[in-house]
Amino acid sequence: MSDYYSILEIERNASKDEIKRAFRKKARQLHPDVNKAPDAEEKFKELGKAYETLVDDDKRAIYDRYGEDGLQNSGYTNQGPFDFGFGGLNDIFESFFGGGFGGMGGFEDESPNAPRRGSDLRMNIKLKFEEAIFGIEKEIKIEHLEKCEMCHGTGCKNGTTPIVCPTCKGHGRIQQTTRTALGSFTQVTVCPHCNGTGQKIEQPCPKCHGVGRVETEKTIKVKIPQGVDNGAKIRISGEGDCGINGGLNGDLYLVVYVEESDKYIRDGYNIHSKVEITMPQAVLGDEVKVETLDGEKLLKIPPSTQYGKVLTLKYYGVPLLGSNNKRGDHFVQVIIKTPTQLSDEEKKLYAKLYELQSKKHVHNDSIIDKVKHVLGSGKD
Numbered sequence: 001m002s003d004y005y006s007i008l009e010i011e012r013n014a015s016k017d018e019i020k021r022a023f024r025k026k027a028r029q030l031h032p033d034v035n036k037a038p039d040a041e042e043k044f045k046e047l048g049k050a051y052e053t054l055v056d057d058d059k060r061a062i063y064d065r066y067g068e069d070g071l072q073n074s075g076y077t078n079q080g081p082f083d084f085g086f087g088g089l090n091d092i093f094e095s096f097f098g099g100g101f102g103g104m105g106g107f108e109d110e111s112p113n114a115p116r117r118g119s120d121l122r123m124n125i126k127l128k129f130e131e132a133i134f135g136i137e138k139e140i141k142i143e144h145l146e147k148c149e150m151c152h153g154t155g156c157k158n159g160t161t162p163i164v165c166p167t168c169k170g171h172g173r174i175q176q177t178t179r180t181a182l183g184s185f186t187q188v189t190v191c192p193h194c195n196g197t198g199q200k201i202e203q204p205c206p207k208c209h210g211v212g213r214v215e216t217e218k219t220i221k222v223k224i225p226q227g228v229d230n231g232a233k234i235r236i237s238g239e240g241d242c243g244i245n246g247g248l249n250g251d252l253y254l255v256v257y258v259e260e261s262d263k264y265i266r267d268g269y270n271i272h273s274k275v276e277i278t279m280p281q282a283v284l285g286d287e288v289k290v291e292t293l294d295g296e297k298l299l300k301i302p303p304s305t306q307y308g309k310v311l312t313l314k315y316y317g318v319p320l321l322g323s324n325n326k327r328g329d330h331f332v333q334v335i336i337k338t339p340t341q342l343s344d345e346e347k348k349l350y351a352k353l354y355e356l357q358s359k360k361h362v363h364n365d366s367i368i369d370k371v372k373h374v375l376g377s378g379k380d
C-alpha cells in the first residue's frame with residue numbers, strides 16, 4: 001500500500017502549490033534519466049500517480065475518503081504518469097529535461113537544441129450571467145512558465161556557460177554495441193546524461209535550477225466579448241508557457257462557464273422569461289412591465305390572451321458574438337394568476353360572471369347554489 005502524501009513528502013492538508021512544488025522536487029530526483037537506482041523507474045511512476053491524484057480536487061477528495069480502491073471504483077483508473085492531459089506531466093518534463101523524454105513520444109527526431117514553442121495552457125473562467133451577455137473586461141490571475149530573468153533562460157549560473165557533455169562529447173547521441181551469438185549490433189541512442197543537447201550545465205542558475213524557465217503568477221486584463229456562452233474558448237495569444245531555445249510562447253485558452261440567472265433562461269442568443277398577469281388583464285388586454293436585459297420594458301398583452309402564450313420582444317435577446325448590432329429575441333411566456341384571496345365585491349363579480357356564462361357550460365347544481373348564495377347575500 002502506498003500513501004500518496006508520504007510519496008510526495010507533504011502534509012495531508014498541503015495546498016495545490018505545495019503539491020506541485022513537492023512533485024517537481026521529487027521528479028527531478030527520481031527521473032529515470034537522472035536516477036540510475038534500479039527502482040527509480042517504479043518510484044517515478046508512483047510519484048506520477050500520487051501527483052495526478054492529489055493535484056485534482058475531485059480525485060483527491062475520493063482518495064482522502066476511500067483510498068486507492070475508491071479511485072478504481074469511481075472509474076479513475078490510474079494508468080500511471082503517462083496519461084496526462086493538457087498542461088500535464090509532459091509539459092513539466094519538457095521544462096525539466098529539455099524534452100525528448102524517452103518513450104513518451106514527442107521530439108525524438110528533432111534536435112533538442114532547436115527552438116520549441118511553449119505549451120498551450122487551459123484555464124476555466126466563471127462569468128456572471130450578464131457578464132457573458134454584454135462582455136466585460138476582467139483581471140484574472142494566471143500561472144505559467146516564464147523565461148528565468150536571472151539567467152535569461154540559459155539555466156546557467158550568472159557568468160558561466162554550459163560545458164560540452166563529457167559522455168557524448170557534445171554529439172548528443174551515443175553508440176552502444178551489443179555482442180550476441182549472431183554478431184554485434186550497434187545502436188545509436190540519445191545521450192542519457194544531456195538528453196541529447198550535447199551540453200551540460202555545471203553550475204545551474206539558483207533561481208530556476210538549470211531549467212531556464214520559472215513558474216510565474218501574474219495578473220492580466222482580459223476582454224470578454226459580448227455573447228459568449230458556456231464552453232466558449234477565449235485564446236490569449238502568447239500567455240501560455242514560454243518557448244524553449246528561443247521558441248514562441250504557447251497560448252492560454254480560457255474556457256467560459258456562465259452562472260445561471262434566476263430571472264432568465266438563455267438559449268443560445270435568445271432569452272426566455274415569464275410574466276404573471278391577472279385574469280382581467282388576460283381577458284381585456286393590457287400593458288405590463290417586464291424585466292429585460294436592457295432594463296424594464298412595457299409589454300403589450302393583447303385581449304383574450306391564453307395561458308402560456310409566448311410573446312416576443314424582438315431583438316431584446318443576447319448580442320451576437322462578433323457582431324455590432326445583431327441580437328437574439330426575448331420570449332416572454334404569459335402566466336395567468338388565479339386569484340386566491342378575493343374581497344366580497346370581487347367574489348360577487350366572479351359569481352355574476354359565472355352566472356352569465358353558466359348557460360354555455362356544463363355545471364354542477366351545488367355550484368349554482370353557491371353562486372346564488374354569494375349574489376343573494378349582497379342584497380341583504
Ligand SMILES: [Zn+2]
Nearest residue numbers: 148151205208
Ligand atoms: Zn535561471
Ligand SMILES: [Zn+2]
Nearest residue numbers: 165168191194
Ligand atoms: Zn551527452
